[in-house]
Amino acid sequence: MSIDTETARKVAHLARIEVEPEALPPLADALSHILAFMEQLNEVDIEGVEPMSSVTPMALKQRKDEVTDGNYQEKILANAPDSREGFFAVPKVVE
Amino acid sequence: MTDLSKLTIASARDGMRAGEFTAVELTDQYLAAIAQAGALNAYSTNTPEIARAQATAADARISAGDAPDMCGIPLGIKDLFCTKGVQTQAASHILDGFKPEYESTITGQLFDAGAVMLGKLNMDEFAMGSSNETSFYGPVVSPWRRGNDTTELTPGGSSGGSAAAVSADLCLGATGTDTGGSIRQPAAFTGIVGVKPTYGRCSRWGVVAFASSLDQAGPMVKTVRDSAIMLEAMAGHDPKDSTSADITVPNFEAALTGDIRGKKIGIPKEYRIDGMPEEIEALWHEGAEKLKAAGAEIVDITLPHTKYALPAYYVIAPAEASSNLSRYDGVKYGHRANIKAGEGITEMYERTRAEGFGDEVQRRVMIGAYVLSAGFYDAYYIRAQKVRTLIKQDFEKVFADGIDQILTPATPSAAFGLGEMADADPIKMYLNDVFTVTVNLAGLPGVSVPAGLDSGGLPLGLQLIGQPWGEADMLNTAYALEQASGFDAKPARWW
Numbered sequence: 001m002s003i004d005t006e007t008a009r010k011v012a013h014l015a016r017i018e019v020e021p022e023a024l025p026p027l028a029d030a031l032s033h034i035l036a037f038m039e040q041l042n043e044v045d046i047e048g049v050e051p052m053s054s055v056t057p058m059a060l061k062q063r064k065d066e067v068t069d070g071n072y073q074e075k076i077l078a079n080a081p082d083s084r085e086g087f088f089a090v091p092k093v094v095e
Numbered sequence: 096m097t098d099l100s101k102l103t104i105a106s107a108r109d110g111m112r113a114g115e116f117t118a119v120e121l122t123d124q125y126l127a128a129i130a131q132a133g134a135l136n137a138y139s140t141n142t143p144e145i146a147r148a149q150a151t152a153a154d155a156r157i158s159a160g161d162a163p164d165m166c167g168i169p170l171g172i173k174d175l176f177c178t179k180g181v182q183t184q185a186a187s188h189i190l191d192g193f194k195p196e197y198e199s200t201i202t203g204q205l206f207d208a209g210a211v212m213l214g215k216l217n218m219d220e221f222a223m224g225s226s227n228e229t230s231f232y233g234p235v236v237s238p239w240r241r242g243n244d245t246t247e248l249t250p251g252g253s254s255g256g257s258a259a260a261v262s263a264d265l266c267l268g269a270t271g272t273d274t275g276g277s278i279r280q281p282a283a284f285t286g287i288v289g290v291k292p293t294y295g296r297c298s299r300w301g302v303v304a305f306a307s308s309l310d311q312a313g314p315m316v317k318t319v320r321d322s323a324i325m326l327e328a329m330a331g332h333d334p335k336d337s338t339s340a341d342i343t344v345p346n347f348e349a350a351l352t353g354d355i356r357g358k359k360i361g362i363p364k365e366y367r368i369d370g371m372p373e374e375i376e377a378l379w380h381e382g383a384e385k386l387k388a389a390g391a392e393i394v395d396i397t398l399p400h401t402k403y404a405l406p407a408y409y410v411i412a413p414a415e416a417s418s419n420l421s422r423y424d425g426v427k428y429g430h431r432a433n434i435k436a437g438e439g440i441t442e443m444y445e446r447t448r449a450e451g452f453g454d455e456v457q458r459r460v461m462i463g464a465y466v467l468s469a470g471f472y473d474a475y476y477i478r479a480q481k482v483r484t485l486i487k488q489d490f491e492k493v494f495a496d497g498i499d500q501i502l503t504p505a506t507p508s509a510a511f512g513l514g515e516m517a518d519a520d521p522i523k524m525y526l527n528d529v530f531t532v533t534v535n536l537a538g539l540p541g542v543s544v545p546a547g548l549d550s551g552g553l554p555l556g557l558q559l560i561g562q563p564w565g566e567a568d569m570l571n572t573a574y575a576l577e578q579a580s581g582f583d584a585k586p587a588r589w590w
Contacts, residue, residue: 011464015417015460015463016424016445016448017448017449030458031462031465033521034522035465037522038410040406041403041475041482043403044478044485046485051480053480054338056295056340056563061334063334075196079192079428079429080428081425082431090443092439
């Protein structure tokens with residue numbers, strides 16, 4: 001599977017990474033090259049094989065449904081680049 | 096003054112308990128050594144005040160006679176571990192100035208046991224790399240050189256700062272993390288011991304996530320005994336990590352008898368790869384002979400899907416990374432890009448991530464986004480997860496046949512020069528993980544043991560792969576291999 005410039009632009013947007021137009025062709029090449037490496041997986045017979053979804057077969061532990069954490073708004077906001085009146089602040093999203 | 100080059104965690108523990116030196120004296124000596132080792136770029140943050148306070152507290156516990164094994168032991172902590180109030184950036188620009196309000200479970204356990212934090216250790220950005228060259232802090236320089244050649248070499252990656260610091264006596268032990276080989280490869284490159292435990296043995300809570308189903312933290316130290324001591328302090332069930340296993344942590348040090356008579360050691364034929372240097376092949380053969388001489392039985396085995404481990408890994412790891420790294424958006428912490436008039440939140444997200452992530456991280460996040468995107472999810476991600484099942488089954492079969500551990504080379508070469516791979520395509524760098532990545536995919540424990548030097552005088556390591564939760568037995572075989580190898584080379588000090 002080869003990635004063209006338009007697909008590279010879409011992937012960059014999916015990943016929310018700004019890529020300048022002139023950087024798209026080399027990005028497309030790099031991504032195509034890595035995907036070509038992955039094509040080897042097509043040689044494997046995976047008929048009837050279950051995808052591995054957990055490393056160790058174990059049931060997830062359950063605990064009481066109760067509040068164990070919270071009430072530290074200041075700590076949560078302490079590292080924010082911009083916070084105001086107890087909220088994270090972001091550029092305007094609604095006109 | 097204690098000779099730091101000869102000191103181990105075990106001997107420091109015994110020396111402090113016997114009153115030969117104090118934790119404060121030891122800590123001061125390490126802080127002085129770190130201050131003179133700027134050329135290595137191993138530490139990204141120094142924490143001398145914390146270290147001295149922890150050492151003072153450790154001395155009080157040692158005097159009172161209730162000190163755990165790690166009490167007063169000076170450690171370096173990989174920058175991937177969240178440490179309360181101390182800069183934690185995963186060596187990325189996007190986490191500029193991040194100071195967690197909480198402590199990772201593992202560092203919390205180590206500090207509760209009395210360990211001393213000397214500082215944070217440099218690494219590849221978000222643990223993505225095999226040479227430490229993707230770090231926003233700049234690469235770590237290995238303390239090792241090829242004889243009199245002054246070419247700067249890589250300590251390996253991603254736990255490159257950890258490996259360099261232990262090897263250069265800038266700490267007695269370091270935490271590392273291993274997603275595809277990031278503990279074992281740098282350990283092999285620098286002549287130290289590195290353990291990747293069974294997935295679920297150590298809590299991942301508070302460790303900056305790369306690929307959640309593969310990430311596992313472990314100790315990087317000078318000897319197998321030290322790895323047993325430190326692993327025990329790091330391990331254990333944590334209700335805050337739902338994948339951490341509620342399984343009793345054995346006394347790993349007590350398992351080190353050196354008696355491996357009757358153990359079956361598998362030699363997988365698929366690990367004999369094209370272009371592997373003869374020195375590595377010879378080292379591997381000698382390692383097997385040494386285990387045989389110690390009473391083990393050497394058995395040829397087959398792990399038929401080995402070849403597909405790297406491509407499967409480079410689907411699964413970037414997929415999980417693209418999801419995990421979506422949290423870096425310039426809102427909650429770290430770097431935020433400036434936007435121009437008329438631009439909005441999408442431009443803010445996209446520019447923040449373009450400015451904040453390095454090239455390799457961007458590449459993997461985009462590959463991950465692609466393989467998870469509609470229409471490709473089954474073709475790439477599900478297929479890779481199925482191949483992963485087959486790789487795990489390969490191991491299950493040989494263990495069911497009675498194999499106790501598997502012996503392989505740790506890396507396909509000795510350390511290479513910084514910048515040497517700059518023009519190589521990314522896949523060439525990925526090949527560094529060819530012997531280690533299967534272990535992460537199968538969730539198994541693995542240990543890299545220094546086993547010899549190459550013709551240029553650089554360390555080479557062998558890897559032992561254990562059964563799930565079989566760290567104690569695996570470390571005992573590693574101990575026997577260590578004893579038989581008698582590796583005691585140290586880098587000549589130039590920094």
